[in-house]
Amino acid sequence: MKKTIAGFILALVTICAAYAQKDVTQFLGIPIDGSKSAMIQKLKAKGFKANSYKKDVLEGEFNGMDVNVHIVTNGDKVCRIMVCDANPVDERSIKIRFNNLCRQFKKNPKYMSMDDYIIPDD
Numbered sequence: 001m002k003k004t005i006a007g008f009i010l011a012l013v014t015i016c017a018a019y020a021q022k023d024v025t026q027f028l029g030i031p032i033d034g035s036k037s038a039m040i041q042k043l044k045a046k047g048f049k050a051n052s053y054k055k056d057v058l059e060g061e062f063n064g065m066d067v068n069v070h071i072v073t074n075g076d077k078v079c080r081i082m083v084c085d086a087n088p089v090d091e092r093s094i095k096i097r098f099n100n101l102c103r104q105f106k107k108n109p110k111y112m113s114m115d116d117y118i119i120p121d122d
Helices: 002-022 036-045 091-107
Strands: 057-062 065-074 077-085
Touching: 036 057, 036 065, 036 077
Parallel strands: none
Antiparallel strands: 057 065, 065 077
């Protein structure tokens, strides 16, 4: 009986691990699960360049805007990517870009939204 239960648990863990590896978050088609140096090299191959002031920050274009890309790790494994504007923008521009981004997500069948997050003009 113990061998049967142990075998069942082992099979369940193996199946869970197989499914978990398929759903890795991606940024520009690059899986966010490797080392920081590998992620930096892959982003450089996509056209991003090293920032002249901070070696771990990349500069480039994302969604039509000049941005800085910060890579956050846990140990040596990438866990987050932060994309921020390279140039300062005003509140109105942020609202317009946010609404455009929400519309892009709404049109893309890969994403699902339960609410409408568009910020009204008033």
